[in-house]
Amino acid sequence: MFDNSSFDNHEGVHFFNDEKSGLRAIIAIHSTALGPSSGGTRMWDYPDSVSMITDALRLSQGMSYKNAMASIPHGGGKAVIWGNSKTDKTEALFRAFGRAVDSLQGQYWTAEDVGIDTADIEIAAQETKFAAGLTTGAAASGDPSPVTARGVFKGIQQTALRAFGSDDLNGKTVAVQGVGSVGGYTSQYLAEAGANLVITDIDQEALADIAKRTGAKIVAPDEIYDVEADIFSPNALGAIINEDTLKRLKVKVIAGGANNQLVVPAMGEFVRRAGILYAPDYVINGGGIINVAAEISGSYSRAWVDQKLDTLIETLGTVLDDALESGRPTNEVADEIARARIAAAKA
Numbered sequence: 001m002f003d004n005s006s007f008d009n010h011e012g013v014h015f016f017n018d019e020k021s022g023l024r025a026i027i028a029i030h031s032t033a034l035g036p037s038s039g040g041t042r043m044w045d046y047p048d049s050v051s052m053i054t055d056a057l058r059l060s061q062g063m064s065y066k067n068a069m070a071s072i073p074h075g076g077g078k079a080v081i082w083g084n085s086k087t088d089k090t091e092a093l094f095r096a097f098g099r100a101v102d103s104l105q106g107q108y109w110t111a112e113d114v115g116i117d118t119a120d121i122e123i124a125a126q127e128t129k130f131a132a133g134l135t136t137g138a139a140a141s142g143d144p145s146p147v148t149a150r151g152v153f154k155g156i157q158q159t160a161l162r163a164f165g166s167d168d169l170n171g172k173t174v175a176v177q178g179v180g181s182v183g184g185y186t187s188q189y190l191a192e193a194g195a196n197l198v199i200t201d202i203d204q205e206a207l208a209d210i211a212k213r214t215g216a217k218i219v220a221p222d223e224i225y226d227v228e229a230d231i232f233s234p235n236a237l238g239a240i241i242n243e244d245t246l247k248r249l250k251v252k253v254i255a256g257g258a259n260n261q262l263v264v265p266a267m268g269e270f271v272r273r274a275g276i277l278y279a280p281d282y283v284i285n286g287g288g289i290i291n292v293a294a295e296i297s298g299s300y301s302r303a304w305v306d307q308k309l310d311t312l313i314e315t316l317g318t319v320l321d322d323a324l325e326s327g328r329p330t331n332e333v334a335d336e337i338a339r340a341r342i343a344a345a346k347a
Contacts, residue, residue: 001013001053001057004050004053004054004057005054006054006057006058006061007057008030008057008061010028010029010030010031010057010060010061011029011030011031011032012028012029012107013026013027013028013029013053013056013057014026014027014028014029014100014104016096016097016100018093018096018100020092020096021090021092021093021095021096022083022088022090022092022093023081023093023096023097023100024081024082024083025079025080025081025082025097025100026052026053026056026079026080027056027077027078027079027100027101027104027108028056028057028059028060028077028078028079028080029060029075029076029077029104029107029108030057030060030061030063030064030075030076030077030078031064031075031076031342032075032107033075033342033345033346034064034067034068034072034073034074034075034341034342034345035072035073035074035075036074036075036106036107036108036109037060037063037064037074037075037076037077037107037108037109038063038067038074038075038076038077038108038109038110038111038132038289038292038293038296039059039060039063039076039077039078039079039108039109039110039111039113039289040078040079040110040111040112040113040114040116040133040288040292041078041079041080041081041097041110041111041112041113041116041120041121041124042055042059042078042079042080042081042113042114042115042116043080043081043083043085043088043089043114043115043116043120044080044081044082044083044085044114044115045082045083045084045085045088046080046082049082052080052082055080055238056078056079056080058238058259058260059078059080059259059260060076060077060078061076062076062078062259062260062281062282063075063076063077063078063282063289064076064338064342065282065334065335065338065339065342066282066283066285066286066289067286067289067293068337068338068341068342069282069283069286069312069315069334069337069338069341070286070289070290070293070308070312071308071311071312071315072289072290072293072308073293074109074289074293074296077107077108077109078113079097079101079108079110081093081097081115081116085114085115085116089120091123094120094121094123094124095123095124095126095127096127097124097127098123098124098125098126098127098128098131099127099128101124101127101128101130101131102127102128102129102130104130106130108130109130109131109132109292109296110124110130110131110132111131111132111133111144111288111289111292112133112143112144112145112181114180114237117143117181118133118134118135118142118143121133121134122134122135122136132292132295132296133292133295134295138298138299139294139295139296139297139298139299139300140295140300141291141292141294141295141300143181144287144288144289144291144292145181145182145185145288146185147287147288147290147291147305147309148181148182148185148257148285148286148287148288148291149181149182149183149184149185149186149188149189149257149287150185150189150287150309151284151285151286151287151288151290151309151312151313152182152186152233152235152255152256152257152284152285152287153186153189153190153193154309154313155255155279155283155284155285155313155316156169156174156186156190156231156233156253156255156256156279156284157169157193158279158313158316158317158320159231159253159255159277159279159284159316159320160172160230160231160253160255162277162317162320162321162324163252163253163277164230164252164253168193168194169190169193169194169195170193170194170195171194171195171196172194172195172196172230172231173195173196173197173198173227173228173229173230173231174190174195174196174197174198174229174230174231174232174233175198175199175200175224175227175229175231175232175233175251176190176197176198176199176200176216176224176233176235176256177199177200177201177221177224177232177233177234177235177236177240177256177258178200178201178234178235178236178237178256178258179199179200179201179203179206179207179210179235180201180203180206180235180236182235182257182285182288183199183201183233183235183236183256183257184206184209184210186233186235186256186257187199187210187214187216188210188213188214190214190233191213191214191215191216195231197214197215197216197217198216198217198218198219198224198227198229199211199214199216199217199218199219200218200219200220200221200223200224201221201236202221225245225248225249226248226250227250228250229250229251230251230252230253231251231252231253231254231255232249232251232253232254232255232256233254233255233256233257234254234256234257234258234261235256235257235258236258237258238258238259238260238261238281239260239261239262239263240258240261240263241254241261241262241263241267241271241278242263242267243263243267243270246267246270246271246274249274249276251276252275252276252277253276253277253278253279254271254276254277254278254279255278255279255284256279256281256284256285257281257284257285258281258285259281259282259285260281261278261281262278262281262331265331265332265335268329268330268331268332269329269332271329272323272327272328272329272330277320277324277330278329278330278331279316279320279330280316280319280330280331280334280335282334282338283312283315283316283319283334284316286309286312287305287309287312290305290308290309290312291305293308294308315337319333319334319337
């Protein structure tokens with residue numbers, strides 16, 4: 001693990017195995033400089049354990065940066081569960097996961113992410129108080145995905161403003177990759193703004209539902225990169241902006257809710273050279289963790305969430321402007337700001 005290219009001086013990486021329930025999980029804590037770590041739990045059928053570890057490391061580092069940019073009192077952490085979210089879920093598995101979270105005694109707070117829904121987290125919450133995104137409780141706020149999507153939509157507008165000279169999305173063509181929780185809500189916002197949508201996903205039922213509600217055109221998963229569009233919005237898994245896919249994109253903006261969109265940070269420079277303006281993923285998709293932070297505080301306030309979300313989108317605008325003025329890739333500018341905030345907290 002220490003030789004993994006994604007290991008970034010993580011404070012702790014915890015492995016959990018529960019033979020009875022079949023739980024195989026990793027909770028990675030990147031930093032607690034800003035406060036207890038928080039980040040969602042992902043359930044995915046990884047091809048091997050190295051892929052699982054790498055995903056946990058990348059996602060937890062991203063949460064440190066995301067929480068820093070969102071100006072919330074939380075460090076970065078992430079949990080991953082190895083399994084098929086369609087066939088392997090059981091109450092025993094999520095109870096075992098809840099006990100795993102609880103064993104860290106508040107160093108890590110969990111919530112929903114890819115493959116995990118509110119019902120799963122509520123089972124885990126029967127074994128630990130360090131869970132958010134719940135539907136019951138004094139500060140419960142439910143699934144944070146709609147807030148994430150609202151931030152992604154606002155972020156797309158901010159990026160479009162700088163790429164096209166206007167934040168009006170009416171008539172713009174947006175290629176949306178992934179129409180699950182975040183991508184589905186984002187698609188609805190885009191359609192309401194008058195955008196023309198081309199969508200893809202491996203979930204045919206979700207595709208049909210979003211297409212019916214938005215009038216979107218459906219394409220096969222690999223065809224999304226070849227769509228003649230103004231904006232590419234990735235809202236599925238990470239590492240989808242790489243040397244091969246970048247050559248195929250015919251867009252001026254990349255802005256979406258997926259984590260770790262660039263296969264490696266250096267890809268940001270190649271995106272810049274291609275004349276594409278990229279909204280750093282951990283900045284544009286921070287709405288959900290803001291919502292979670294409000295719930296963790298014990299006194300949920302929608303007004304506080306909205307104010308924090310507006311401030312986050314202003315921060316995104318600052319990142320984009322600084323990058324355009326300096327001729328640097330946007331992810332480099334965002335990383336610099338995030339690292340400075342974490343370093344200041346450590347000091």
